[in-house]
Amino acid sequence: MADEEEIIWSYDNHPYLGVRLKTYAGREYPSTNNEDQVMIDTGYSGEILLPIKIYIGLGFNDWEEPIVDDFELVDKTEIKLKVANGLILIPKLNNQPFPVRVHSASDEKQDTEEIIIGVKFIKKFKLLLDGPADKVSILF
Amino acid sequence: MCKDSMFGWTSEAKLFRATTAPPSTYGFITPEEKRLEVIIKIVNEYNQEIEDNQFIPRRRLTSEYDLSDSFKVQDKFREAEKVGWVVYAFPTMIEQSSTYNTPIWHSSPEYLGSVILRAITASIYEELTSQDIDPGSTEERNIDKEREENLRVYNQIKAELFAKHTGKYVVIAKGKLQGVGESFDDVKYVAMDANHRFIFKVEPTKEKVRGTLRWPMRKK
Numbered sequence: 001m002a003d004e005e006e007i008i009w010s011y012d013n014h015p016y017l018g019v020r021l022k023t024y025a026g027r028e029y030p031s032t033n034n035e036d037q038v039m040i041d042t043g044y045s046g047e048i049l050l051p052i053k054i055y056i057g058l059g060f061n062d063w064e065e066p067i068v069d070d071f072e073l074v075d076k077t078e079i080k081l082k083v084a085n086g087l088i089l090i091p092k093l094n095n096q097p098f099p100v101r102v103h104s105a106s107d108e109k110q111d112t113e114e115i116i117i118g119v120k121f122i123k124k125f126k127l128l129l130d131g132p133a134d135k136v137s138i139l140f
Numbered sequence: 141m142c143k144d145s146m147f148g149w150t151s152e153a154k155l156f157r158a159t160t161a162p163p164s165t166y167g168f169i170t171p172e173e174k175r176l177e178v179i180i181k182i183v184n185e186y187n188q189e190i191e192d193n194q195f196i197p198r199r200r201l202t203s204e205y206d207l208s209d210s211f212k213v214q215d216k217f218r219e220a221e222k223v224g225w226v227v228y229a230f231p232t233m234i235e236q237s238s239t240y241n242t243p244i245w246h247s248s249p250e251y252l253g254s255v256i257l258r259a260i261t262a263s264i265y266e267e268l269t270s271q272d273i274d275p276g277s278t279e280e281r282n283i284d285k286e287r288e289e290n291l292r293v294y295n296q297i298k299a300e301l302f303a304k305h306t307g308k309y310v311v312i313a314k315g316k317l318q319g320v321g322e323s324f325d326d327v328k329y330v331a332m333d334a335n336h337r338f339i340f341k342v343e344p345t346k347e348k349v350r351g352t353l354r355w356p357m358r359k360k
Binding site: 024025043044045046049056061062063064065066067069070071072073079081083085118 | 294312324335338340346348353
């Protein structure tokens with residue numbers, strides 16, 4: 001770890017990473033701030049899950065795949081999530097976007113209230129969660 | 141209809157929800173822009189009529205607008221940061237030169253990401269609200285409708301796709317197969333004027349993704 005550099009996000013309640021989303025049409029989120037603070041959820045096995053409003057607002061419906069993914073909730077019920085292809089970048093790390101499978105609920109009743117990133121996304125990075133210091137780091 | 145204590149608006153129509161995306165610079169017109177063009181046309185035609193009949197010069201609306209950007213504002217009363225939105229207003233009746241064609245910032249959830257036509261006359265209000273161009277749902281309805289149609293077509297031609305185009309990228313939009321290409325880049329901008337597209341690689345052996353999603357999803 002001594003030779004590794006780290007970028008840090010301090011948090012209050014939930015650990016998060018600062019990311020920026022893009023579509024292949026060039027639409028970006030957030031449009032003003034450099035990054036959005038996106039909650040890390042190790043209970044979600046996908047890459048990134050968007051609220052329907054952001055999914056539609058950014059036009060991910062133009063980049064969808066026909067086959068939905070099946071996800072199991074904690075009560076063992078199943079929900080189907082729409083899948084679209086997009087781009088994500090971590091501005092603090094570099095400005096290089098990489099492809100990501102974006103999920104969104106099909107049904108408003110099962111919508112998420114905020115953007116969450118899951119296990120498949122953090123698998124790409126060496127992540128350090130420092131609970132006592134309330135900070136998350138990416139080591140590189 | 142409402143009256144704004146600061147600007148004295150007498151009426152308003154909430155037309156549709158804006159996206160958080162910046163104005164179009166992508167070489168195609170977004171559904172929001174299409175709808176805004178309709179609104180501008182109606183208002184300008186009305187203004188022309190007033191000019192012709194009453195010889196009163198009227199301001200013309202243009203499509204120079206900014207539907208973009210949530211931004212953080214400091215709430216002085218609560219000492220907290222919250223998200224505000226740029227909302228665009230087109231005053232047409234009240235002489236408010238300082239507010240003509242300027243974005244008005246709201247932090248009220250009532251105005252979240254909305255495009256609002258303010259201080260409009262009753263006849264324009266009625267014309268606009270009688271059309272199916274009001275509150276954002278139109279776009280979402282169109283998306284759902286086109287998605288359904290695209291899905292129907294996908295299921296119909298699936299066997300043919302796997303037989304003829306395995307390994308290639310395809311686009312299904314507007315209820316038909318729009319393009320086939322060797323790479324994603326070959327087809328990525330095909331049929332961008334559709335409300336919904338399927339764009340994917342034809343992979344018959346692709347495994348169905350099954351995952352877990354433990355706690356943030358809510359059940360209403």
